[in-house]
Amino acid sequence: MDYLETLNPSQRAAVTAPFGPVLVLAGPGSGKTRVLTYRIAYLIGVLGMRPFHIMAVTFTNKAAREMESRIAAVLGNQARGVTVGTFHAVCARILRREAEHLPFDANFAIADTDDQRRLVKSVLQELNLDPKRHSPNAMHAAISRLKNEGYFPEDFEPTSVGEERVRQIFDAYQKRLLASNLLDFDDLLLWTRYLLLHVPAARERYARRFQHLLVDEFQDTNMVQYDLVRLLGGHHRNIFVVGDADQSIYRWRGADYRNVSRFEKDFPDAQVVMLEQNYRSTQTILDAAMAVLAPLQGKHPKRLYTDRGRGEKIVVQRTYDDRQEARYVVETIATMIAGGQARPGDFAIMYRINAQSRVLEEAFLRAGLPYRLVGAQRFYGRREVKDVIAYLRLAHNPADEPSLMRVVGVPPRGIGTKTLATLRTVAQRAGLAPGTLLLHMAAAPADYQSAFGARAFKALLPFAQQLAQWYEASLSTPPVALMDMILQAVGYKAYITDDTEEGEDRWNNVEELRRLAARYEDEGLGAFLEEVALVSDQDTLKDDEDSPILLTLHAAKGLEFRYVFIVGLVEGVLPHSRSWEDHEEMAEERRLFYVGITRAKDRLFLTYPEERTWYGYSEPTEPSRFLDEIPHELLTGNDLERRKEAVAWAPARWEPEPAAEKVVQRFKAGDRIRHPRWGEGMIIGSRIRDGAEVVDVVFESVGLKRLDAALARLEKV
DNA sequence: GCATCGGATTTTTTT
DNA sequence: AATCCGATGC
Numbered sequence: 001m002d003y004l005e006t007l008n009p010s011q012r013a014a015v016t017a018p019f020g021p022v023l024v025l026a027g028p029g030s031g032k033t034r035v036l037t038y039r040i041a042y043l044i045g046v047l048g049m050r051p052f053h054i055m056a057v058t059f060t061n062k063a064a065r066e067m068e069s070r071i072a073a074v075l076g077n078q079a080r081g082v083t084v085g086t087f088h089a090v091c092a093r094i095l096r097r098e099a100e101h102l103p104f105d106a107n108f109a110i111a112d113t114d115d116q117r118r119l120v121k122s123v124l125q126e127l128n129l130d131p132k133r134h135s136p137n138a139m140h141a142a143i144s145r146l147k148n149e150g151y152f153p154e155d156f157e158p159t160s161v162g163e164e165r166v167r168q169i170f171d172a173y174q175k176r177l178l179a180s181n182l183l184d185f186d187d188l189l190l191w192t193r194y195l196l197l198h199v200p201a202a203r204e205r206y207a208r209r210f211q212h213l214l215v216d217e218f219q220d221t222n223m224v225q226y227d228l229v230r231l232l233g234g235h236h237r238n239i240f241v242v243g244d245a246d247q248s249i250y251r252w253r254g255a256d257y258r259n260v261s262r263f264e265k266d267f268p269d270a271q272v273v274m275l276e277q278n279y280r281s282t283q284t285i286l287d288a289a290m291a292v293l294a295p296l297q298g299k300h301p302k303r304l305y306t307d308r309g310r311g312e313k314i315v316v317q318r319t320y321d322d323r324q325e326a327r328y329v330v331e332t333i334a335t336m337i338a339g340g341q342a343r344p345g346d347f348a349i350m351y352r353i354n355a356q357s358r359v360l361e362e363a364f365l366r367a368g369l370p371y372r373l374v375g376a377q378r379f380y381g382r383r384e385v386k387d388v389i390a391y392l393r394l395a396h397n398p399a400d401e402p403s404l405m406r407v408v409g410v411p412p413r414g415i416g417t418k419t420l421a422t423l424r425t426v427a428q429r430a431g432l433a434p435g436t437l438l439l440h441m442a443a444a445p446a447d448y449q450s451a452f453g454a455r456a457f458k459a460l461l462p463f464a465q466q467l468a469q470w471y472e473a474s475l476s477t478p479p480v481a482l483m484d485m486i487l488q489a490v491g492y493k494a495y496i497t498d499d500t501e502e503g504e505d506r507w508n509n510v511e512e513l514r515r516l517a518a519r520y521e522d523e524g525l526g527a528f529l530e531e532v533a534l535v536s537d538q539d540t541l542k543d544d545e546d547s548p549i550l551l552t553l554h555a556a557k558g559l560e561f562r563y564v565f566i567v568g569l570v571e572g573v574l575p576h577s578r579s580w581e582d583h584e585e586m587a588e589e590r591r592l593f594y595v596g597i598t599r600a601k602d603r604l605f606l607t608y609p610e611e612r613t614w615y616g617y618s619e620p621t622e623p624s625r626f627l628d629e630i631p632h633e634l635l636t637g638n639d640l641e642r643r644k645e646a647v648a649w650a651p652a653r654w655e656p657e658p659a660a661e662k663v664v665q666r667f668k669a670g671d672r673i674r675h676p677r678w679g680e681g682m683i684i685g686s687r688i689r690d691g692a693e694v695v696d697v698v699f700e701s702v703g704l705k706r707l708d709a710a711l712a713r714l715e716k717v
Numbered sequence: 718g719c720a721t722c723g724g725a726t727t728t729t730t731t732t
Numbered sequence: 733a734a735t736c737c738g739a740t741g742c
Contacts, residue, residue, distance in 0.1 A: 060732090088732050113731080139721075185732050211732050253731065356735095377731095409719090416718045536732060554730050576729055592730080616733050658731090719742090726736075 003074055007031075014273040015039045021267035024242040028289070028598035029280025029305055029560065032242050036216055037067050039240060040082060041074040043212055051081035055210040058086060059217040059474050060536040063558060083210065087225050088185060089534050091192040093492045094206065095183070096526075101199045102191060104181050107526060109393050110533035111177060111184040114386070115402040116140055123172040134165070143170045147186035148222045148254025179433055180401040183254075184361045188222040196231040201239055204437075207235050210528035215559070218243030218263070222254035225366055226262065232640045237267065239576050246302060249554060249592050251584065264644055278304050278377035280560055280601050282311025288604070288630045295629075304598075314604045315637040316627060321611040321618070322356075324567070326363035326608060331567050333548055336365060336563070344369070346562035347548035352574040352594050356406070357550050358565065359613075362557070364548070366694070367673065368705065368712030374551035375537045384496050384506045389532055391486045392479065392517075396525050401435035411495040419452070422595075423460065435467065441469035461716045466490075479517040566593070566598035569608040570621035608639075666709055667695050673714045675699065675707075678717065 004012055013033055015038045025034035032656070040056060043049040058064045064084045071079045079591045083090065084519060092110065099106035120143070121136045145165070146156055153171035158164040183191065196203040207417070213233045217219065217253050218241040219228070233239040241263060248257035264270060279288055286304040293302065319325040329349055336342040349360055357373060364371040379385060387410050388405040398404075408415050420434075426448070427437040441448045442464040449457055464490055486508070487493060496510070497503040520528035537555045549561070553574075568574060577587035597604060606627065611618050623639070632640060665674070671683040681699035688694075693709035707714070 086732070110732095174730085249730075250732095252729080355728060412719065413719065418718085455718095534732065552730065573729090578729060588730095613733090718738105720740105721742105722738105722740085724737090727734085 003041065005510055007034070007038065008277060010273055010275050011035050011278075013037075013313075016276070017273070019238050021237050021270035022240045023272045024240070024269045024275060025260075025272065025277060026242055026244055026275040027302065028247065028595075029278040029306075030275035031279055032216070032275060033063075033067070033070075033558075036214060036240075036242060036274065037070040038074070039214065040067075040071050044071075044079060044082075045075055048213060048649040051079055051583050053209065053211040054214070055212070056214040057216065057557065059089060059220065060086065060430055060538040061086060061089065061534065062539045063216065064089075064543065086534065086536070087221075087228070088188045091188040091228075092183075092530055092534070093194070094192055095188065095216040095261065098199070098202055101195060101202060103178055105182065105190075105397075107397050108181045108183050109397045109400050109529060110184045110188070110404070111402065111560060112533060114182050115182065116144075118405065119173055119176050119401050120169065123169055123176060127169065127172065129165075129169075134169070138161060139166065139169055142166050144175060144186055145254060146170060146185075147184075147190055148348070148446070150190070150224050150225060150227065152190065152194075165253050176401070179399070181397050181399040181433070182402070182631045185205055188309075189222075189228065193224050193231065194225050196228070202229060207232050209580040210212075211236050212240070214240045214242075216242050217247075219245050219248040219257040219260055220250045220255040221259050222256060223259075224254075224710050226256075226259045230266065238261075239267070246591055247557065247595050249588060249595060251588050255624070266360055276303065276305070278306040278326045279308075281306060281598060281717055282308050282602065284311050284313060284634050285597060285600050285604050288463040288634050289594055289636075291592050291630050292590060292597065292626055296590060312603050312698050313636040314606060314630070316630075316635050317605065317607045317637045318623075318639040319607065319609050319623055322359045322609045322613055323363070325567055325607050325609045328361040329360065329567060329605070330367045330369060331365045332565075332605065333563075334369060342563060344548055345546040347565070348549060348556065348559070348561040348599065349550050349567060350553050350556050350599070351550075352550060352553060352576060352592070356573070360550055360567070364550075366706065366708045367679075368707040370545075370547040372545055372547055372549045372679065374541050374549060374555050375389075377513070378586070379540065380532065380535065382506075382509050384509050388483065388487070388492070388510055388513055389529070391470075391490075392474075392525065393529055394467065395474040395482060395486065396529060398435035398467060400435060404435045408463070411490060411492070413463060415456075415463065418490045419459060421632065422452055422456060429680040437668060438464040438467050439471060441582055478521045479528045480514060480521070481523065483514060483517055489547055507623070516588060542580065556599050557595055560599050560601055562600075562602045563605070564596065565601070565607065566624075567607045567625055568612070568614065569606055569624040571624055572621070573612070574624055574626070590626065606637075612693065665693055667693070667714070667716075672717050673697065674717050678705065681705075 007015060011034065014022065014035045024032065024035060040054060043054060044051055056067060058067060064086065068082070068084050071082065095102065096106045117136055117140055120140045124136060124139070153167060153174050156167050156170065158167045166394050177187065190597055196206065203224055210232055213229060215229060225522050229239060243260050245257040249257060283306055286306060290302065290304055317328055333347050333662040337344055351357065354375065361371065361373065387407065390406040392406055393400050393403040408420065423434050423437065427434040430437055431543040432440070441461065442674055445461055445705045452460060470482065473485060484674065493507060496506040496682065519530055541549065574593060579585035579589045606620065608623050610621060612621050665686055665688060667683045667686045669684050669686065673683060674678065674680050681697045683695055683697055686693060695705060695707050697705050699705060
């Protein structure tokens with residue numbers, strides 16, 4: 001097999017390991033994805049395993065797709081049928097198939113974060129608890145933590161009054177989920193574990209089916225996921241896990257990197273393979289990474305080495321505020337692209353919290369440079385998108401109460417809190433979910449007339465009839481047709497469009513969702529809804545576009561870029577203030593920074609502002625403690641100068657190009673111009689702001705844009 | 718039942 | 733700054 005020739009000895013040892021438990025400890029950039037894919041190819045191509053018997057669990061759907069195509073590249077058609085997916089996706093598939101053994105229907109929907117919060121809130125209301133004393137967010141976090149540790153409400157034994165309260169809310173929350181035929185993210189894992197524990201026939205069937213298990217990012221599995229691996233693979237023990245405890249960054253989500261050592265203990269005969277050589281970064285970058293990690297290292301500090309050479313120094317750049325910081329990033333990128341040394345897609349800009357993306361986006365927009373923003377929230381978090389999805393979910397699964405509640409007043413149809421309260425009571429008395437009751441009502445209106453006031457009934461009945469019609473249609477109609485039918489019936493377009501640009505945007509988003517739905521002509525509505533529920537942030541990254549990427553440090557895991565900027569390196573942001581008091585959390589911030597650093601192949605830029613905007617106020621900052629830990633000889637940039645000289649009166653902070661004397665207004669309203677990307681357009685306004693000429697241009701191709709005339713290469717025509 | 722306004726509250730990270 | 737929530741008035 002020629003692909004084996006391309007591996008180093010450790011990689012080959014992992015790929016060709018005999019059956020049985022294997023633990024691969026893989027440092028960043030050590031080729032673990034290759035090892036995983038080749039292992040699968042080896043199992044099939046050399047050892048003759050059937051793809052049907054192999055399951056590989058990845059961290060994102062994107063990684064899963066990539067793995068599938070890479071296996072196919074080695075084996076071709078022979079590889080078809082391997083089960084690849086995230087824990088959540090694989091579990092959802094299993095649960096739908098086995099729903100007869102479980103207290104929900106096969107067409108269950110997946111409750112997103114929003115639904116979960118709504119449910120917790122509504123439970124708090126039901127129990128007459130003051131939301132001031134019991135914050136829904138905190139309650140939900142507590143519930144999720146318990147679930148990640150493997151508890152259903154009935155398994156959890158409270159040891160204090162506070163815990164008893166949590167148990168009570170947990171219990172009601174869980175009942176509400178089931179009444180709506182909903183599972184939350186944690187449930188997908190938890191119910192699968194339940195199935196494997198309590199339905200021996202199912203356990204045997206799946207353990208026999210999946211004779212080889214492979215798990216990526218093992219350090220970020222939680223206890224329930226660990227149990228799943230053991231339940232499925234405990235018998236045949238063909239478990240191949242890959243991980244790096246130093247890249248564990250999801251503790252807050254229940255992940256426990258100690259699963260790595262737990263694995264060694266549970267499978268003492270496991271073959272352990274260390275992948276140490278780094279093929280990604282320069283030695284300078286690796287040295288910085290090691291320095292940041294050093295305080296966490298015990299007796300055997302990790303050694304990262306490469307034969308790529310030292311490479312260039314790391315730039316540490318200090319700016320006046322976050323706007324200047326963003327501008328520094330954009331200008332550096334623009335210069336490097338203009339110099340021909342880099343392509344736009346070579347750059348990534350990473351930050352600790354999503355809110356930081358805003359200033360960056362503005363800077364890119366101003367410069368007229370396209371960018372990509374990674375994050376599912378960006379699209380799926382939009383109100384109009386959620387509305388339409390809620391309609392589809394309701395049609396698919398009328399019992400889905402959060403979706404019903406979301407949709408019932410969109411657009412307003414005379415059904416308010418009072419009517420809904422009655423509906424809920426009537427439904428409860430009939431032992432039905434409110435949505436299900438509406439179906440009954442549509443079928444036999446007369447039976448329900450007396451239960452509601454005349455006015456409420458008059459508002460409710462048409463909606464019930466519509467719902468019945470959609471439900472009927474959902475059974476046979478492809479997603480797009482159903483969507484059109486619903487949008488049409490409720491007059492959604494008119495509802496969200498006014499004559500503003502935002503209205504236009506909203507409708508565009510709906511059309512975008514429609515295009516996504518169109519891909520599910522064959523697979524059907526259920527598949528579409530599941531996909532939508534389980535998209536990860538990374539899944540939203542389009543790799544066919546050549547432009548810089550903005551993403552959180554968390555979302556950067558598993559990716560690599562030639563040039564990496566990590567911005568906002570100040571105390572309170574990285575490390576985040578929430579971690580200040582907790583040793584473990586501080587360690588995780590450190591690992592997060594480490595993950596970010598090790599994404600860089602060629603060059604690393606670390607920046608921080610002396611002032612940041614917070615809740616609309618400006619605040620002075622303190623540089624991140626992590627910066628001080630990187631040895632000076634690895635660094636360059638204005639911050640280093642300052643640290644060396646410590647001369648207070650010679651501020652060396654970065655300032656934008658002193659274009660001051662040059663800033664003459666080149667354009668005026670009415671000028672026709674050409675932009676390299678957007679083609680021809682007309683200037684409708686121009687002014688000088690912050691020493692830059694800002695122009696508003698209407699392009700024939702993309703409409704109105706606001707640009708920095710000095711950066712966007714505009715030509716007069 | 719619903720639109721509007723003002724005050725409170727929010728931001729960690731995500732399947 | 734932006735969103736959410738509750739009170740108010742129609």
